[in-house]
Amino acid sequence: MKNLLVAQSGGPTAAINATLCGVIEKAMINTAIEKIYGVRNGVLGILSEKLIELKPALFNTTSLQLLCQTPSSALGSCRMKLSDWKENSLEYEKIISVLKKYNIGYFVYIGGNDSMDTVEKLSSYCKAKNITDIKIIGAPKTIDNDLCETDHSPGFGSAAKYIATTFTEIACDCHVYAMPSVSIVEVMGRDTGWLTASSALARCNGHVSPDLIYVSEIPFDIEQFLEDLQCKLSERMAVVVAISEGLKNQEGYYIADAMQNQQTDDFGHKILAGTGRFLEEIVRHEIGCKVRSMELNVMQRCASHIASACDIYEARLLGNAAADRVINGFSGEMACIKRTSNKPYQIEVVFSPINKIANRVKFVPREWITEQGNDVTHELIDYVMPLVQGEMPVTYHNGIPVHFKL
Amino acid sequence: MKNLLVAQSGGPTAAINATLCGVIEKAMINTAIEKIYGVRNGVLGILSEKLIELKPALFNTTSLQLLCQTPSSALGSCRMKLSDWKENSLEYEKIISVLKKYNIGYFVYIGGNDSMDTVEKLSSYCKAKNITDIKIIGAPKTIDNDLCETDHSPGFGSAAKYIATTFTEIACDCHVYAMPSVSIVEVMGRDTGWLTASSALARCNGHVSPDLIYVSEIPFDIEQFLEDLQCKLSERMAVVVAISEGLKNQEGYYIADAMQNQQTDDFGHKILAGTGRFLEEIVRHEIGCKVRSMELNVMQRCASHIASACDIYEARLLGNAAADRVINGFSGEMACIKRTSNKPYQIEVVFSPINKIANRVKFVPREWITEQGNDVTHELIDYVMPLVQGEMPVTYHNGIPVHFKL
Numbered sequence: 001m002k003n004l005l006v007a008q009s010g011g012p013t014a015a016i017n018a019t020l021c022g023v024i025e026k027a028m029i030n031t032a033i034e035k036i037y038g039v040r041n042g043v044l045g046i047l048s049e050k051l052i053e054l055k056p057a058l059f060n061t062t063s064l065q066l067l068c069q070t071p072s073s074a075l076g077s078c079r080m081k082l083s084d085w086k087e088n089s090l091e092y093e094k095i096i097s098v099l100k101k102y103n104i105g106y107f108v109y110i111g112g113n114d115s116m117d118t119v120e121k122l123s124s125y126c127k128a129k130n131i132t133d134i135k136i137i138g139a140p141k142t143i144d145n146d147l148c149e150t151d152h153s154p155g156f157g158s159a160a161k162y163i164a165t166t167f168t169e170i171a172c173d174c175h176v177y178a179m180p181s182v183s184i185v186e187v188m189g190r191d192t193g194w195l196t197a198s199s200a201l202a203r204c205n206g207h208v209s210p211d212l213i214y215v216s217e218i219p220f221d222i223e224q225f226l227e228d229l230q231c232k233l234s235e236r237m238a239v240v241v242a243i244s245e246g247l248k249n250q251e252g253y254y255i256a257d258a259m260q261n262q263q264t265d266d267f268g269h270k271i272l273a274g275t276g277r278f279l280e281e282i283v284r285h286e287i288g289c290k291v292r293s294m295e296l297n298v299m300q301r302c303a304s305h306i307a308s309a310c311d312i313y314e315a316r317l318l319g320n321a322a323a324d325r326v327i328n329g330f331s332g333e334m335a336c337i338k339r340t341s342n343k344p345y346q347i348e349v350v351f352s353p354i355n356k357i358a359n360r361v362k363f364v365p366r367e368w369i370t371e372q373g374n375d376v377t378h379e380l381i382d383y384v385m386p387l388v389q390g391e392m393p394v395t396y397h398n399g400i401p402v403h404f405k406l
Numbered sequence: 407m408k409n410l411l412v413a414q415s416g417g418p419t420a421a422i423n424a425t426l427c428g429v430i431e432k433a434m435i436n437t438a439i440e441k442i443y444g445v446r447n448g449v450l451g452i453l454s455e456k457l458i459e460l461k462p463a464l465f466n467t468t469s470l471q472l473l474c475q476t477p478s479s480a481l482g483s484c485r486m487k488l489s490d491w492k493e494n495s496l497e498y499e500k501i502i503s504v505l506k507k508y509n510i511g512y513f514v515y516i517g518g519n520d521s522m523d524t525v526e527k528l529s530s531y532c533k534a535k536n537i538t539d540i541k542i543i544g545a546p547k548t549i550d551n552d553l554c555e556t557d558h559s560p561g562f563g564s565a566a567k568y569i570a571t572t573f574t575e576i577a578c579d580c581h582v583y584a585m586p587s588v589s590i591v592e593v594m595g596r597d598t599g600w601l602t603a604s605s606a607l608a609r610c611n612g613h614v615s616p617d618l619i620y621v622s623e624i625p626f627d628i629e630q631f632l633e634d635l636q637c638k639l640s641e642r643m644a645v646v647v648a649i650s651e652g653l654k655n656q657e658g659y660y661i662a663d664a665m666q667n668q669q670t671d672d673f674g675h676k677i678l679a680g681t682g683r684f685l686e687e688i689v690r691h692e693i694g695c696k697v698r699s700m701e702l703n704v705m706q707r708c709a710s711h712i713a714s715a716c717d718i719y720e721a722r723l724l725g726n727a728a729a730d731r732v733i734n735g736f737s738g739e740m741a742c743i744k745r746t747s748n749k750p751y752q753i754e755v756v757f758s759p760i761n762k763i764a765n766r767v768k769f770v771p772r773e774w775i776t777e778q779g780n781d782v783t784h785e786l787i788d789y790v791m792p793l794v795q796g797e798m799p800v801t802y803h804n805g806i807p808v809h810f811k812l
Contacts, residue, residue, distance in 0.1 A: 012582055041582075071578045072575075076584065077582040169807075172478035173704045175478070177485070205803055205804055206809075294703040299575070299576070299700075299702075302575040305571055306712070388805035391802060394797075397611055398607065398610040398794075399567055399791065399794035400608065400794065401575075403574060
């Protein structure tokens with residue numbers, strides 16, 4: 001009998017605890033597993049032996065249900081990249097010694113790109129050192145949806161649902177006054193525009209907003225942006241713009257940095273203005289109409305109260321499948337979603353070698369962005385639409401959602 | 407037979423359309439009313455005769471139901487203050503002529519402070535000019551909850567529910583890493599701290615956040631703020647702070663302005679940094695830990711998908727009561743909520759003379775703020791708690807909420 005260890009890593013999402021739940025559920029009913037351990041703060045917590053037994057903490061279905069409606073990582077997280085074990089194997093030796101001490105035979109690591117790098121390094125280390133009794137598998141999570149091999153990643157659907165919903169509400173808010181106005185909404189995504197692109201779903205229920213969508217994948221040109229705005233302002237009073245936080249110019253520099261570096265002050269001006277706030281200032285100066293910028297900030301990744309039921313279901317499923325796979329002796333893989341049909345939406349869980357995933361990035365395909373680079377095509381909308389379907393039942397107490405705490 | 411006119415004004419809320427719904431419902435079943443008119447963009451729309459008949463647009467209960475789950479003002483809004491009619495009566499004459507042209511006997515104006523100023527001026531003008539066949543009444547709405555005479559205002563409860571919910575989610579998000587961090591969340595409220603104070607409800611379900619709450623009513627001292635932070639950081643890793651956008655220093659200047667005026671650049675630095683962003687910079691400089699600021703921005707006033715059922719119910723009730731009252735011949739009043747009991751929560755609708763409301767501000771009582779000025783007392787929580795109770799059923803299509811459009 002071996003024990004199973006599960007950990008969470010990277011930026012929080014609304015779905016990562018559902019994956020944790022899936023792992024626990026599978027491990028609970030598998031007779032090959034004696035104890036289920038969680039570890040606080042990812043691999044960092046393994047190094048400091050912050051392991052906790054999960055069965056006593058999650059002994060009933062109410063706890064598991066609450067866990068699924070709790071955003072962020074119940075086990076805590078870390079942003080730690082292991083060094084190359086060929087150069088420095090100290091951390092690896094420590095991790096393996098802790099895993100052996102707790103009789104861990106199976107380790108499920110839930111996370112994004114960096115976490116899959118850890119899965120790759122640890123599993124290849126075990127293989128090279130002929131450590132055959134510790135199997136390591138990855139389960140995906142990222143609101144950014146930038147993991148390769150999987151059709152999409154848990155966390156993305158809920159973030160997209162929040163973003164699309166919020167854009168419909170912002171659209172209602174922005175259209176009330178009889179005066180020209182520009183509202184710039186900054187969405188997460190340093191390198192990829194999946195989340196920003198999802199704002200287009202707001203138009204599916206009759207809203208005209210967002211009027212313009214600029215994603216990280218397309219070099220951003222301020223002159224063209226101002227022209228696009230003027231064009232939209234000639235059609236309607238209120239223009240709502242979705243932008244990725246990571247907009248870069250033709251030379252590959254973040255646009256807020258590139259422009260502001262020309263005039264710095266001694267108070268960290270560069271830090272003070274994000275991309276949206278910076279563009280707000282440009283619009284105020286160049287167009288002169290009422291203009292406002294806003295950031296969806298961490299709310300877009302932790303708004304569990306409006307999680308996508310599809311997303312939570314799939315997150316749980318992947319946790320379940322990853323646990324099953326690793327218990328069956330597979331190592332160095334990640335559980336992936338394969339979309340077998342779009343209408344009706346159908347998926348399968350498949351497994352991909354981790355080296356095809358770690359340190360790679362999945363961008364929005366160029367053909368899903370309009371030629372002008374200021375909107376997305378219907379292919380993008382068709383792709384995201386199934387992922388935001390359904391609402392989760394939420395337990396409220398005192399008028400606000402109840403969360404699970406370990 | 408006379409016609410009834412209804413208009414909306416001021417900043418959007420999640421509940422103002424429920425009040426509109428209440429007005430329409432009452433007018434529809436009253437045989438003294440022939441036509442129900444709405445006007446776009448408040449009094450501004452009366453001046454330009456943008457009246458529309460509402461019965462055809464809202465002919466069924468489905469439309470009214472969707473109207474109640476639609477944020478912002480379905481009729482549009484304006485921010486217009488009438489001049490004193492004793493000095494310039496031109497606008498008044500024009501308004502009255504339009505009302506007479508459309509045979510309006512009853513005018514319900516839904517709005518906040520500025521709108522109640524309009525109700526006061528228009529009704530006193532009518533009285534002075536002996537125009538007895540046009541009755542004008544106000545129905546309250548404001549997320550800021552700063553209207554006098556009424557226990558609270560529709561829109562506030564839903565905003566408070568969104569804020570408390572979002573703080574619980576942000577709390578989950580902020581506590582994942584094993585490193586000291588400060589998160590500063592800026593909440594709306596230039597002059598009053600009702601919304602910021604409502605963040606305290608997040609603690610009612612076991613969260614420790616927000617750790618510190620600073621409202622507009624209390625002069626803000628940066629040194630004390632840094633001391634408070636250091637104290638909290640000595641107790642736990644992640645500290646979450648709620649601040650009002652309108653924090654002012656001892657001299658009454660907005661703190662971001664006061665400090666930044668000392669060093670301006672030619673690019674509008676002052677505009678680039680809001681209160682939260684400004685404090686983020688101070689914390690980064692003075693404490694040096696991981697720090698982040700975020701604004702709840704317009705989302706806090708338009709997040710209908712998580713509206714408070716209590717708020718929406720009361721908003722509708724006040725619209726209903728205001729319409730009833732004005733049809734019964736009363737003028738120059740506002741429909742108010744009187745809390746007759748807190749446990750169990752019970753209210754009555756009463757009416758107050760508009761001159762006791764217009765241009766006055768209701769502040770958070772000093773005794774509901776802790777002596778140190780960095781938190782609120784249980785009296786504040788007891789006051790807000792009933793107002794965030796209950797969730798509204800929301801109609802979704804394409805995975806996102808459906809909104810009503812006129």
